[in-house]
Amino acid sequence: MKIILSLLLIVFSIVGIVDSSYITYEKFSESVSDCGVGSECGTVLNSEWSNIGPIPLSLLGFAFYSSLFILSILNYIEFDLKSQLEKVCNKLSFKKTSIFRQITIQELILVATIFGALFSGYLVFLMVIVINAWCKYCLISAFTSLTLFAISSTYYLKYQKNSPFLIKQVTLSIIHFLYVTIIKKLFFLFDAELIHNLLTSTGKTLGSNKISQFLTTTFFSFNHSNLEKRIDGITFKNPVGLSAGFDYNGELTGILPSVGFGFHTIGTVTYEAYEGNTKPRLGRYLKSKSLLVNKGFKSLGAKVIAKKLTGLNFSIPTGISIGSTNKHYNSSEDQIKDILKTFTIFEKSKVKHQYYELNISCPNTFGGQPFTTLDKLKLLLNSLEKLNISKPIYVKMPIDQSNKETLLMLQIINKYNIAGVIFGNLTKDKSNPDVDPADLKAWKLAKGNLSGKPTWKRSNKLVKLTRKNFKKRFTIIGSGGIFTGENAVKKINDGADLVQLITGMIFEGPQVIGQINLRLSLCRLSTKTPKW
Ligand SMILES: Cc1cc2nc3c(=O)[nH]c(=O)nc-3n(C[C@H](O)[C@H](O)[C@H](O)COP(=O)(O)O)c2cc1C
Known part of the structure; x- marks a missing residue:
């Protein structure tokens, strides 16, 4: 079960990468396609909501799924983030009780996917209520980030015996x-x-x-x-x-x-x-x-x-x-x-x-x-x-x-x-x-x-x-x-x-x-x- 969940994290990160790459390509290319001007998808991608400053949201999505892909691989090979952070903290002579050195890969994945799911929800809201048009590739991205959240929280609840330091500290504060x-x-x-x-x-x-x-x-x-x-x-x-x-x-x-x-x-x-x-x-x-x-x-x-x-x-x-x-x-x-x-x-x-x-x-x-x-x-x-x-x-x-x-x-x-x-x-x-x-x-x-x-x-x-x-x-x-x-x-x-x-x-x-x-x-x- 653990391996299956780890692999699913990798697979859905790849789905996210492919989907966001395609949307980014459509955004930058002049080509007439599914997402060309005049299509439902084009209306969404050319709307004022599709960028944060000069950066297209799809490019941020690409960065997000790529980071998640790297984290999922590290999780799969059971990379020991804690001891690596310990070394970095020691080098930087961080306080001995520094919470950063206690972070695990699973915790990072969970935080990232919570953020991804919330942001996707916001984008779907914009698409449906504000822009009033459907972009199927954006919907695929929303579905992907929601699925990633479901997988990572299941993984977390099942296999992380200890509470997450960072998430707990923020929640309790x-x-x-x-x-x-x-x-x-x-x-x-x-x-x-x-x-x-x-x-x-x-x-x-x-x-x-x-x-x-x-x-x-x-x-x-x-x-x-x-x-x-x-x-x-x-x-x-x-x-x-x-x-x-x-x-x-x-x-x-x-x-x-x-x-x-x-x-x-x-x-x-x-x-x-x-x-x-x-x-x-x-x-x-x-x-x-x-x-x-x-x-x-x-x-x-x-x-x-x-x-x-x-x-x-x-x-x-x-x-x-x-x-x-x-x-x-x-x-x-x-x-x-x-x-x-x-x-x-x-x-x-x-x-x-x-x-x-x-x-x-x-x-x-x-x-x-x-x-x-x-x-x-x-x-x-x-x-x-x-x-x-x-x-x-x-x-x-x-x-x-x-x-x-x-x-x-x-x-x-x-x-x-x-x-x-x-x-x-x-x-x-x-x-x-x-x-x-x-x-x-x-x-x-x-x-x-x-x-x-x-x-x-x-x-x-x-x-x-x-x-x-x-x-x-x-x-x-x-x-x-x-x-x-x-x-x-x-x-x-x-x-x-x-x-x-x-x-x-x-x-x-x-x-x-x-x-x-x-x-x-x-x-x-x-x-x-x-x-x-
Ligand atoms: C509302 C209240 C009721 C208490 N009743 C008892 C009691 O029935 N038996 C007992 O051994 N101590 C009782 N205590 C004392 C507490 O168990 C504790 O020893 C004391 O309050 C000091 O701890 P604190 O500063 O964390 O409250 C009571 C304390 C409070 C505040």
């Missing part, structure tokens, strides 16, 4: 521009929770059929084999995940892989259903690039969520974040029992999740963060150990503890069968210098805790601290303030194996996942860092 200049401004006019609910129901619809999944993948996700990593027995397609708190009832499993996420956490799920804290539960601090969160574990409850997820096949690793039901407990033992009941439900269920997050750090639930004190943490982990959980558990850590307090917690966690830690959750620190003074004033009057940029520096420091002190003992997931590819590179270079985000996606748009992965992939190709 356009979507980013549209998002920040129009869509975000519109969204931010309305209540944050209302928009979140709207996005969840849209995502659910888009994830429920193959066509919208395919289109979302085409426009948003960036895939490359160099992004894949196997950690704790789980294969992550890429290291960028959705943090707990966005898809708290597990409704977006169909669409998140298409958006480009490499993994996805559902929850935080609690044993009992909970309506959420009183409204407003979600706010935006634009200057601080942060969200004010006061959800308090809004959840349909573990049994309902487990039932909803049973039978679903997740195409990326999916985890369940578990926390205690948001209510008053008479004792820590009671609160632990509540957490264990949720673990038991998922352990006994047929849900195909691959990991758990143990959320001990939500700052906006009743009673605060009891399991961040050492004796209660021990009590919780002792009880959890007895359940013999079958999947890796990552502990979602607080970020407002001091380094000393964090290290003490990690020393305890180290003694249990815990695969990794996530740094970290929301900040409740009102002395945080990264909160804008105007936002701080509003925050002091509001209920809730902050995500986004105010969590960035502290989360990085804790990732670094853990990696330094515990080497490879823990899988480290970096979460907090990732808005760009550069941010993800920094977290990974600080020691994170994987990263997660929510707020960056709200402020920069859903294409940011693809942009981050593209950046990480380029880094891997050029400098071999970040290391994972």
Whole structure:
């Protein structure tokens, strides 16, 4: 099939060359023929639209098909354009991450044929609507370029495993521009929770059929084999995940892989259903690039969520974040029992999740963060150990503890069968210098805790601290303030194996996942860092 498609590209390029040569010949010669003055074809070829400046369009067509012919031959002989470009880039000392060196022949052919098909469409429009005459040779050319586009896109979709760097970068930049200049401004006019609910129901619809999944993948996700990593027995397609708190009832499993996420956490799920804290539960601090969160574990409850997820096949690793039901407990033992009941439900269920997050750090639930004190943490982990959980558990850590307090917690966690830690959750620190003074004033009057940029520096420091002190003992997931590819590179270079985000996606748009992965992939190709 591959050979047939490669040969078809060559054959149709030749058809294009022959056809455009003939039209050019007709254009320049005085001979009376099919395309002579007075014929339909002549009307088109002698019209004011048939030249760009002094150059006849047919001559440009000839150049186009000839270039395509050369590219198709190079594609057929599997010419390695990337290594040739690499050499040229090195000679010209282009930046190490230069995107140009990643271009493949197939990508060039695809770009050329997209352009050819669009331009042919424009010419047919001129012929039919503006000039009102039919030139059969021009129609042959239009048919040829359309066929070339069909062949090259089929070839591309079938045989190019990695996303096209150049096309993806341009597409993602356009979507980013549209998002920040129009869509975000519109969204931010309305209540944050209302928009979140709207996005969840849209995502659910888009994830429920193959066509919208395919289109979302085409426009948003960036895939490359160099992004894949196997950690704790789980294969992550890429290291960028959705943090707990966005898809708290597990409704977006169909669409998140298409958006480009490499993994996805559902929850935080609690044993009992909970309506959420009183409204407003979600706010935006634009200057601080942060969200004010006061959800308090809004959840349909573990049994309902487990039932909803049973039978679903997740195409990326999916985890369940578990926390205690948001209510008053008479004792820590009671609160632990509540957490264990949720673990038991998922352990006994047929849900195909691959990991758990143990959320001990939500700052906006009743009673605060009891399991961040050492004796209660021990009590919780002792009880959890007895359940013999079958999947890796990552502990979602607080970020407002001091380094000393964090290290003490990690020393305890180290003694249990815990695969990794996530740094970290929301900040409740009102002395945080990264909160804008105007936002701080509003925050002091509001209920809730902050995500986004105010969590960035502290989360990085804790990732670094853990990696330094515990080497490879823990899988480290970096979460907090990732808005760009550069941010993800920094977290990974600080020691994170994987990263997660929510707020960056709200402020920069859903294409940011693809942009981050593209950046990480380029880094891997050029400098071999970040290391994972
Ligand atoms: C709206 C919202 C809800 C959240 N809910 C949870 C949650 O239920 N469980 C949890 O572990 N973290 C929750 N978080 C914290 C995030 O998972 C993440 O750790 C934090 O927002 C920092 O990442 P970010 O800056 O990329 O948003 C929530 C965050 C946001 C913005």
